[in-house]
Structure formats: C-alpha cells, structure tokens
Amino acid sequence: MRRWFDDLPKYADDSSWWPKGTKRCRPEFFLFWLGVPLTLLAYFTVGAVLCLALGLNQTNMNDYFAFGVWIVVDLAVIGLGAGAFFTSFLNYIVGKTELKPIVNAAVLIGFICYVGAILMLGIDIGQPIRGWFGFWHANVHSMLTEVMFCITTYAIVLTIELLPSVLDNRRISRVPEFGTFSHNLHTIMIVFAAAGTFLSFFHQGSLGGMFGVLYARPFADRGGLGIWPWTFFLFIMSAIAVGPSFTTMVVMITEKITGRKLTKHNVKMLMGKISGWLLVVYMVFKSADTMWWAYIKLPAAGLTMDQMYQAPYGYWLLWVELGLCGWLPALMLVQEKVRASYGWMFVAMLLACIGITLNRFVFTIQSLALPVLPFEKFYAYLPSWQEWGIASLVLGFGLLVFMLAYRYLPIFPQEPELND
Amino acid sequence: MWRKDVMRFGMVIDLDKCTGCGACSVACMSENNIGVLHNETDKIRSITWLRVYQIDNGKAFPDTEVAFIPRPCMHCQGGKSGTPGQAFFQEAPMDEAAHPPCVSVCPATATDYDEKTGIVSQIPTRCIGCRYCVAACPYHARYFNWYDVPWPKGTPRALSPFVSPRMRGVVEKCTFCYQRYQSARNKALVDGSEVGEMDYQTACTEACPSGAITFGQLQNPKHKVHKLISSEHTFRLLEKLQTNPKVYYMSKREWVRKMADNYVTRHNKFAQAAAQGGHQQ
Amino acid sequence: MFPFAYEWVWDIGHIVFFGLFYGVLSVIGGTLTLTILKTMLDLWAGHIHEPEH
Numbered sequence: 001m002r003r004w005f006d007d008l009p010k011y012a013d014d015s016s017w018w019p020k021g022t023k024r025c026r027p028e029f030f031l032f033w034l035g036v037p038l039t040l041l042a043y044f045t046v047g048a049v050l051c052l053a054l055g056l057n058q059t060n061m062n063d064y065f066a067f068g069v070w071i072v073v074d075l076a077v078i079g080l081g082a083g084a085f086f087t088s089f090l091n092y093i094v095g096k097t098e099l100k101p102i103v104n105a106a107v108l109i110g111f112i113c114y115v116g117a118i119l120m121l122g123i124d125i126g127q128p129i130r131g132w133f134g135f136w137h138a139n140v141h142s143m144l145t146e147v148m149f150c151i152t153t154y155a156i157v158l159t160i161e162l163l164p165s166v167l168d169n170r171r172i173s174r175v176p177e178f179g180t181f182s183h184n185l186h187t188i189m190i191v192f193a194a195a196g197t198f199l200s201f202f203h204q205g206s207l208g209g210m211f212g213v214l215y216a217r218p219f220a221d222r223g224g225l226g227i228w229p230w231t232f233f234l235f236i237m238s239a240i241a242v243g244p245s246f247t248t249m250v251v252m253i254t255e256k257i258t259g260r261k262l263t264k265h266n267v268k269m270l271m272g273k274i275s276g277w278l279l280v281v282y283m284v285f286k287s288a289d290t291m292w293w294a295y296i297k298l299p300a301a302g303l304t305m306d307q308m309y310q311a312p313y314g315y316w317l318l319w320v321e322l323g324l325c326g327w328l329p330a331l332m333l334v335q336e337k338v339r340a341s342y343g344w345m346f347v348a349m350l351l352a353c354i355g356i357t358l359n360r361f362v363f364t365i366q367s368l369a370l371p372v373l374p375f376e377k378f379y380a381y382l383p384s385w386q387e388w389g390i391a392s393l394v395l396g397f398g399l400l401v402f403m404l405a406y407r408y409l410p411i412f413p414q415e416p417e418l419n420d
Numbered sequence: 421m422w423r424k425d426v427m428r429f430g431m432v433i434d435l436d437k438c439t440g441c442g443a444c445s446v447a448c449m450s451e452n453n454i455g456v457l458h459n460e461t462d463k464i465r466s467i468t469w470l471r472v473y474q475i476d477n478g479k480a481f482p483d484t485e486v487a488f489i490p491r492p493c494m495h496c497q498g499g500k501s502g503t504p505g506q507a508f509f510q511e512a513p514m515d516e517a518a519h520p521p522c523v524s525v526c527p528a529t530a531t532d533y534d535e536k537t538g539i540v541s542q543i544p545t546r547c548i549g550c551r552y553c554v555a556a557c558p559y560h561a562r563y564f565n566w567y568d569v570p571w572p573k574g575t576p577r578a579l580s581p582f583v584s585p586r587m588r589g590v591v592e593k594c595t596f597c598y599q600r601y602q603s604a605r606n607k608a609l610v611d612g613s614e615v616g617e618m619d620y621q622t623a624c625t626e627a628c629p630s631g632a633i634t635f636g637q638l639q640n641p642k643h644k645v646h647k648l649i650s651s652e653h654t655f656r657l658l659e660k661l662q663t664n665p666k667v668y669y670m671s672k673r674e675w676v677r678k679m680a681d682n683y684v685t686r687h688n689k690f691a692q693a694a695a696q697g698g699h700q701q
Numbered sequence: 702m703f704p705f706a707y708e709w710v711w712d713i714g715h716i717v718f719f720g721l722f723y724g725v726l727s728v729i730g731g732t733l734t735l736t737i738l739k740t741m742l743d744l745w746a747g748h749i750h751e752p753e754h
Contacts, residue, residue, distance in 0.1 A: 055588045057566040062464040066551035126549020126589025133528040140718040144527040176749040181740040183750035216521040216558035302682030372558035
C-alpha cells in the first residue's frame with residue numbers, strides 16, 4: 001500500500017541498523033517525533049539549572065512539605081519499574097520461559113525508571129555534591145541508606161542486563177568481540193537476575209520502610225515486625241504485583257502507536273494473570289493493614305480517621321486507592337475473559353498502575369500534610385512549574401531511550417513473525 | 421529510672437509564666453547565627469529553632485483564654501515512656517540505645533544522639549539535605565535552609581564565632597546551645613572543677629524575662645529541673661507517640677494541658693457523648 | 702562505607718549490611734569479570750559466536 005511519503009526522496013537510510021525482519025518508519029519522521037522527548041528534556045534542563053543554581057526555594061516545598069512531587073514520582077517509577085526484576089526472576093530463576101518475549105522490554109523499562117529516578121534524586125537533595133556522603137558516611141540503621149545503596153547497585157545490574165540487547169543490534173553484533181561477549185552474557189544472565197532480585201527485594205521494601213519507621217507521624221506509622229514495618233512488605237508486594245502490569249501496558253501503548261504487534265497475546269495474558277493474583281494477595285494484606293491501623297494504631301495516638309482524611313486529601317483517596325484502583329483491577333485481572341480482551345486488560349492494568357502511584361502519593365504528601373501537634377495547622381501543597389519540569393525527566397528520558405531502543409535494538413523477538 | 425552515670429540535659433517551661441514576648445526566640449537567633457530571609461512575610465520557610473506558638477481554649481469572649489507554647493527541639497530519647505511517677509521519662513541502664521525519630525533516619529550520620537549529655541546533635545557540614553529528618557520530626561523542630569541567608573554587608577562581623585552559619589541545602593535545629601556546654605566544659609577542665617548548674621544555661625533560658633524556662637540536668641537531684649519535673653502539673657508534648665522528649669511543660673490550667681496531645685474524644689462526637697454519659701453537649 | 706571511617710563500629714548492623722552489600726557487589730563484579738575473560742579466551746581460541754539475528 002503506497003502512502004503519500006513513499007515517493008519522497010530518501011535522505012537517509014538507517015534500515016541496516018533495524019532489528020532483523022522488522023520495519024521502522026522513515027528516519028525523518030523518527031527525528032520529528034524525537035522532538036517530543038527532547039522538548040520534555042529541555043523543560044527538565046531549565047528546571048534543573050534553576051534548582052541547582054538558585055536552590056530548592058524554586059520549588060513549593062517547605063518545612064511542612066519536606067518531600068514533594070519528586071519523591072512521589074521517584075517512588076512511583078521505582079514501584080512500576082519492578083517489572084524488570086520480577087519478570088527476570090520468573091524467566092531466569094523460576095524458569096517461566098514463556099515470558100522470554102517480554103523480558104527485554106521489562107529490563108529496558110526498568111533501566112529507564114531507575115536511571116531516571118537516580119537523576120531526579122540528585123537534584124532533590126539540598127547538597128547534590130555531597131550526595132556521596134550517604135555512601136561514605138553511611139548510617140546502617142537508616143532505610144534511606146539502604147535505598148541509596150541498593151538502587152545504585154541495581155541500576156548497575158540493569159545496565160548489565162540491558163547490555164546484551166544493545167550488543168545484539170544487527171550491525172554491532174557483527175563485531176566478533178561484541179557478539180561473543182553478548183552470547184556469554186546471555187548464558188550467565190541468571191546470576192545477574194538473582195542479584196537483581198535480591199537487591200530489588202530490599203530496596204522495594206526499604207522504600208516502604210522509609211515511611212513505616214516514622215513512628216512519630218501517625219499516618220505513616222502502621223506497626224511492624226521487629227525492625228521491619230509492615231509497609232516494607234506491602235511495598236514489595238504492590239511493586240511485584242503492578243510491575244508486570246506496567247511493562248505490559250507500555251508494550252501495548254507501543255503497539256498502538258507503531259501499529260505493529262510486538263508480543264503474542266498469550267504472553268500479555270500471562271503477565272496479566274501474574275499481576276492479577278499478586279494484586280489479590282496484596283489487597284488482602286493491605287486491607288487488613290489499613291483496618292488495623294484505623295481501629296487500633298490511630299486511636300492509640302489519639303487520632304481518628306476523619307483527621308487523617310481532610311480536604312483536599314479526603315476519603316475519596318482511600319476508596320480510589322483501595323477500591324477502584326485496588327480490588328477492582330485485582331478481580332478483573334484474575335479472570336481469563338478479561339485478560340483475553342485487549343482493551344479490558346489494558347484498562348485493568350492502567351487502574352492498577354494508578355493505584356500504586358496513589359499509594360506512594362498518600363504515604364508522602366498526605367502523610368506530611370497532616371499536623372501531629374494539636375495546635376499545628378494543616379497545609380496543602382502543589383508543585384511549582386520548576387518542579388514539574390524536573391518531574392518530566394523520567395518521561396522525557398524514558399521516551400528518548402525507549403524510542404531509540406525500539407527502533408534499533410531487538411527488544412521484541414516475536415515481532416518479525418507477528419508482522420509479515 | 422535515670423541512668424546515674426550520664427547527664428541528661430532538659431528543660432521545663434512554665435506556660436503559666438510565658439507571656440509570648442518572643443525574647444527566647446530572638447536570643448536563640450542571635451546566639452546561633454540564624455539568618456533572616458529577604459522576604460519574611462511567608463513564615464513557612466523561616467527558620468526559628470525556638471518557635472512560640474499561640475493557643476487558646478476555643479471559647480468565645482468573655483471566656484477566651486490564651487496561652488503561649490515555646491517549642492525548641494525536644495531532644496527525644498525515644499523508647500517506651502515511663503509513668504507519671506517517673507516524670508514520664510524512662511531510661512533504665514539496661515534499656516536499648518536511644519531512638520529519637522530523627523536520628524535513625526539520617527542516611528549520612530549528620531545527626532547523632534550524644535549518650536553523655538542526651539543532646540541530639542546536628543552537623544550541618546555533613547548534611548546532604550535530603551530532609552528525611554524534617555519529615556520524621558512531629559514537632560516541626562527541624563528546619564531546612566531553602567535559601568542562602570542574605571547577610572547584609574558588615575553583619576557577618578557581628579556573628580557569634582562559636583557557631584558556624586549554615587549555607588543553603590542543609591538542615592538545622594536547636595542544639596541546646598551546645599557551644600555553651602563546650603565552653604563550660606573547657607572552663608571546668610582548666611579550673612579542675614565540675615560543670616555547675618549555672619555554668620551551662622541556654623540562651624533562651626537566660627533571655628526569658630519572666631523566668632519561665634528552667635534548664636539543667638534532669639537526672640541530677642541538685643538541679644532545679646529535677647524537682648520541677650516531678651510536679652503534678654508537668655507534662656510533655658505528644659506523649660502518646662513515645663518520643664520520650666526532654667522538654668517538659670508546666671501549667672495549672674487543664675485546657676493548656678489538654679492541648680499537648682491528641683485525644684480521640686476531642687474530635688469524635690460520639691466518643692465525647694459516651695464519655696459524658698450520654699448527656700447533650 | 703569502609704572500616705576506617707570515623708563512625709564505623711564493628712556491630713551487628715554494620716557487619717550484616719556491609720557483608721551483604723560487598724557480597725552482592727563481588728558476585729556482580731566477579732561474574733562480569735569472568736564473562737569478559739571468557740570472551741577474551743573465546744576470541745583467542747577462535748570460538749566466535751555468529752549473531753542469530
């Protein structure tokens with residue numbers, strides 16, 4: 001089928017770089033669409049320069065909102081990027097090789113999420129040049145230390161896991177050194193998957209633990225076992241439940257934008273099934289934890305649920321997080337009929353991803369908004385435009401890396417057979 | 421109740437004597453080189469290590485009563501709170517290490533609980549500005565430097581040489597004027613004597629015109645604070661959270677005492693009604 | 702991070718935390734090094750892997 005641009009002269013031809021058996025759009029169109037992430041990155045650069053040069057007064061954070069939208073985005077993308085470690089774990093260690101067609105995409109998405117989060121965190125701290133103190137003068141009792149160590153190490157693991165995909169590029173792999181190295185990495189990948197699983201377990205948990213250990217902030221303090229607050233385990237559970245959903249959702253969006261099938265539907269259905277059942281387990285524990293907090297923990301601190309849910313962070317947040325974006329997608333995804341439908345599975349996965357983002361939001365923003373001293377005031381918070389600029393880093397950087405990777409790297413092994 | 425081999429510095433603030441004049445806050449700012457921002461109209465980023473809150477009893481005129489609560493850093497011990505007979509403080513020799521809510525969370529060990537004095541220190545040159553401790557503190561005693569302090573020309577010469585000014589991007593808080601403890605300790609070393617009660621007093625204690633603040637070693641029977649904390653009128657802020665703070669407050673007024681902590685009955689109308697035996701409010 | 706840092710103490714917290722951290726780091730670094738060495742050996746022995754795609 002001839003289209004209007006097929007007769008235009010070709011100025012560049014990068015088809016020898018495309019994965020074997022695939023078709024990609026003209027390079028001119030690709031460059032045009034690269035403008036989207038580049039614009040976002042330009043917005044980020046403006047915000048970043050301002051915050052680094054003039055200080056964090058460029059944000060709307062203050063002594064009541066020590067954490068703002070950046071921490072919410074960090075926690076959310078790291079939770080959503082858990083698909084990387086969990087899919088690798090299932091594929092390489094548990095042996096669910098039916099997930100092989102989607103594991104590269106999961107690792108790519110994870111790489112984007114973690115590197116984006118680390119870059120944002122560098123600007124979030126008041127003294128970025130002193131960031132290394134968290135490593136050099138580490139306080140082993142702090143959850144944040146644990147997070148810093150594990151996230152940095154895991155970002156290294158993700159880079160190593162992504163390396164074979166890069167080296168397997170059609171032209172790069174022709175170089176004997178790169179091709180052989182990539183082959184050897186493939187054979188030993190289980191070790192990196194195991195290391196990644198180990199690290200991810202701890203940092204997903206510690207990100208939840210960061211708020212659970214705040215025993216003097218009643219919204220976040222929900223009890224625990226020994227030194228581990230329950231939020232430690234709940235954050236791990238929600239991350240592994242929603243990670244596969246996010247990965248699959250991104251693949252589905254890519255399919256719709258490019259008009260090409262990337263994985264067979266049964267692969268997506270399996271991801272949905274895993275996500276659904278883990279979500280059910282998570283919701284059981286989360287519901288129990290919420291009720292225990294509401295009826296036992298809060299009154300012990302002398303507070304009521306009504307005080308925890310004040311406008312604009314009202315009860316609607318609780319029902320949306322646990323109901324519309326918690327139990328509903330869980331019950332949807334466990335049903336084969338829903339998973340068999342492309343559209344309905346997408347909706348369920350989207351709701352689950354929104355749910356986990358809301359969960360990260362309430363533990364940071366809502367937690368800080370609520371006064372603890374009876375004579376302190378309730379404050380609300382909205383990010384400044386500079387903050388939104390820096391928050392758009394993950395999206396801009398993500399789109400850029402994903403677009404380049406989709407165009408040139410063999411991320412989807414089933415693509416050639418599904419499209420021609 | 422108290423460990424005898426260490427010092428536990430604390431404070432008792434008599435809210436019936438506090439007039440809300442703010443001299444304590446100003447003295448603290450002067451002693452500790454705390455800066456004033458270009459624009460101080462929006463107080464939410466102002467740094468006030470000791471902040472004076474105003475509270476009232478919620479009644480309309482002519483029954484309105486007002487009180488003021490100066491709030492320094494509580495220098496929390498953490499751990500289980502004791503009973504009123506123990507002045508609420510609990511720290512048996514066999515107890516585990518101190519666990520203030522803000523110290524265990526710092527990733528760079530920029531804040532520490534000094535076992536010898538009970539003071540929670542803050543090292544601004546170590547702080548990376550992650551603000552995790554600011555989020556952890558329920559008393560809002562910790563402040564982040566959102567701005568570089570715009571010291572007007574010539575003012576740096578008037579700063580105290582014993583306290584380093586902080587640059588933007590680091591957290592700071594009340595240190596119980598630790599530099600004064602260091603001076604007193606050095607003097608005692610030279611004289612061959614002990615640090616006496618009046619040798620080490622915080623700036624806010626000295627500045628208070630009505631003598632509402634008393635500072636000293638809570639565990640030392642020779643110090644005034646030791647007697648004051650066992651009075652039936654003393655209480656601490658947010659006792660239920662078990663932060664085990666070392667700043668005590670005194671008031672004979674019941675409504676002031678009730679404002680120190682959260683009570684479910686205050687906000688829950690059903691619980692209030694039940695508490696009053698079903699009577700109409 | 703290292704035993705010569707001022708605040709390092711040989712308590713259970715430090716031993717467990719840094720034991721695990723350096724352990725994982727060794728596994729990752731060691732495996733990567735071994736893979737690179739094996740690649741160099743393969744190339745030297747002429748076992749070049751043909752790209753599948």
